[in-house]
Each structure stands twice: as C-alpha cells, then as structure tokens.
Amino acid sequence: MKIFVLLAAQLLAPSSTNPAATQTPSGSVVWKSIAHNDWTSATQISLNGRSYNPESAEKSYSAQLSTNTTSPIFRGEVRNNELWTDAMGGxxxxxxxxDGAPTLYPKGTEFWFAYQFLIEPGAPQIATSGGYPGGPLAWGVVGQIHGNGSQAAVPWALSIVGEVLSIHTQQGAQVDKTHWRSENKIVRGRVYDVVVKIKITGDIKSTMSCWVDGVEVASSVGLTIGGPDAANYVKAGIYRGWQSEGYPPLAVQIANIEHGTASLMSRVTTRAAWPSAK
Structure with a gap:
C-alpha cells in the first residue's frame, strides 16, 4: 500500500519542466477597455491569430486588454447585478x-484548447445577499467549450464553484458529469495552465483529456459528450450565476490562449511564459 501511495503521488506531481508559478497582478500593467461587442469584426479582438467577441456588462473595467506586456493579457471583471446586455431578461x-465563436469546430473534429489564467485577490465567491445567503455559486467557470446551436450544451468546462477547480462535461440537454475536483482551494494570484484535447461527437465516440499544470487530471473514452449541435467553440474568462445571490466582485486574467486541430502537447510539457510588463 505504501508503494502504491508513493507511486500515485509521483504521477500526480507536476513535471519539473512545468513548475507551479505565481503571478500577482502588477501595478505596472496598463489596461485598456475593449470595444463593446456589436457582433461584427469591428469589435472583435485577435489573439494568437484567432478572433474573439467580447461579452461583458460593458463597464470600463468589465473587459480589458493589457497594452504594455510582452503578449496581451485579457482581464475580465464581474460585479453583482451587472449583466451582459444580451443576458438581460434571461x-x-x-x-x-x-467568445471564440468566429472559429467553429464541427462535431466529430478532434481539437485542442490551451490557456493560462489567474484569479485576482478578492473575497471568496460566497453569496452575501438575496437568493440563498451564504450559499456558493450555482455555477462559475473560467473556461468552457460551448455548443453552437439552440441546445446551449457546454461539452466541457473548468469550474471554480466552492473555490476549487473541477472539470466537467455535458451531454444532451446539459446533463453534467464531473471528471475531476481539486483537493485544494484556488490560490489567488497563482497562474494555472490548462490544456484540453477533445472530440465532441454527441455519442459514445467522444473523447476528452485535460491537463492542469502539466498533470493529466481527467480522461474520458466511451462517454457521450455534447449534443445535437453541429459545431462547438471555445470561451475563456469568467461566467457565473445566479447574480441575485449577491456575490462579491471577481476579476480573472487570461493569457496565452490557443486552440486548433494541431497538437498543443508542448503546452503540457513546457509552461508558457506569463506575459510581463515591458
């Protein structure tokens, strides 16, 4: 039994080429608000050759990009009862x-999704008023793969509910499956590396592997992922609910986001450099 425990610990330990890192938001980083999304190319932003639509409450601090770093950092901030315009009444x-919908991956396509994120220092995400005071988030994700269709399925998501990381997939009408849950709470200001390889078929031919900080934490074969949606796309940032429960402000930073059909295994073995101020 001791040998088994030791071996398991070794397998779960991050590789020496991908050590844990911390990054406290620096006052030397300059932030600029992103143009409010009007669903045209004029308001899209480009990162690593991919286009994205910003979705936010459209305050000056809601969605920003760094302007003086070695590569761009996206900063998203949500505050209680400030909603993305398209979510009003929803x-x-x-x-x-x-929102990476400008790049769609047809059902059955194997593709990769990699990014880094940190959650800025702040109050734990526990409700303070309304709804169910003292209760945790109903949902909160810092990265997801979304169905492009009326089913609104989320085939893959990285959750922060309960102040811990967890990996989820969905099938059909949002039937959720938890694949992994961290034993430790999120460290604010720490940079986390995420890499996903996934094939979403809407049936048991689906596959998924996910690495966090160079360690494979989830793997699935023979489990249905996705639904009838003909294509899927990536999203990164913060998405949480229900807003009526009065959660404290939350700010998330995203860097080195990539996705495509080419392998991103190199992002598993070698940590990307978190952008620094120039």
Missing amino acids: NDTERAEL
Whole structure:
C-alpha cells in the first residue's frame, strides 16, 4: 500500500519542466477597455491569430486588454447585478468572456484548447445577499467549450464553484458529469495552465483529456459528450450565476490562449511564459 501511495503521488506531481508559478497582478500593467461587442469584426479582438467577441456588462473595467506586456493579457471583471446586455431578461448571469465563436469546430473534429489564467485577490465567491445567503455559486467557470446551436450544451468546462477547480462535461440537454475536483482551494494570484484535447461527437465516440499544470487530471473514452449541435467553440474568462445571490466582485486574467486541430502537447510539457510588463 505504501508503494502504491508513493507511486500515485509521483504521477500526480507536476513535471519539473512545468513548475507551479505565481503571478500577482502588477501595478505596472496598463489596461485598456475593449470595444463593446456589436457582433461584427469591428469589435472583435485577435489573439494568437484567432478572433474573439467580447461579452461583458460593458463597464470600463468589465473587459480589458493589457497594452504594455510582452503578449496581451485579457482581464475580465464581474460585479453583482451587472449583466451582459444580451443576458438581460434571461437567466440573470454575469460574465466577462472572450467568445471564440468566429472559429467553429464541427462535431466529430478532434481539437485542442490551451490557456493560462489567474484569479485576482478578492473575497471568496460566497453569496452575501438575496437568493440563498451564504450559499456558493450555482455555477462559475473560467473556461468552457460551448455548443453552437439552440441546445446551449457546454461539452466541457473548468469550474471554480466552492473555490476549487473541477472539470466537467455535458451531454444532451446539459446533463453534467464531473471528471475531476481539486483537493485544494484556488490560490489567488497563482497562474494555472490548462490544456484540453477533445472530440465532441454527441455519442459514445467522444473523447476528452485535460491537463492542469502539466498533470493529466481527467480522461474520458466511451462517454457521450455534447449534443445535437453541429459545431462547438471555445470561451475563456469568467461566467457565473445566479447574480441575485449577491456575490462579491471577481476579476480573472487570461493569457496565452490557443486552440486548433494541431497538437498543443508542448503546452503540457513546457509552461508558457506569463506575459510581463515591458
């Protein structure tokens, strides 16, 4: 039994080429607000050759890009009862995300998705008023793969509910499956590396592997992922609900986001450099 425990610990330990890192938001980083999304190319932003639509409450601090770093950092901030315009009258959700819908991956296509994120220092995401005071987030994700269709399925998501990271997939009408849950709470200001390889078929031919900080934390074969949507796309930032429960402000930074059909295994073995101020 001791040998098994030791071996398991070794397998779960990050590789020496991808050590844990911390990054406290620096006062030397200059932030600039992103243009409010009007669903045209004029308001899209480009990162690593991919276009994104910004989705946020459209305040000056809601969605920003760094202007003086070695590569761009996206910063999204949500505050209680400030909603993305398109969500008004809908499910009352707060978000500050980069919507990658300009790049669609047809059902059955194997593709990769990699990014880094940190959650800025702040109050734990526990409700303070309304709804169910003292309760945790109903949902909160810092990265997701979304169906492009009326089913609104989220085939893959990285959750922060309960102040811990967890990996989820969905099938059909949002039937959720938890694949992994961290034993430790999120460290604010720490940079986390995420890499996903996924094939979404809407049936048992789906596959998924996910690495966090160079360690494979989830792997799935023979489990249905996705639904009838003909294509899927990536999103990164913060998306949380329900807003009526009065959660504290939350700010997330995203860097080195990539996705495509080419392998991103190199992002598993070698940590990308978090952008620094020039």
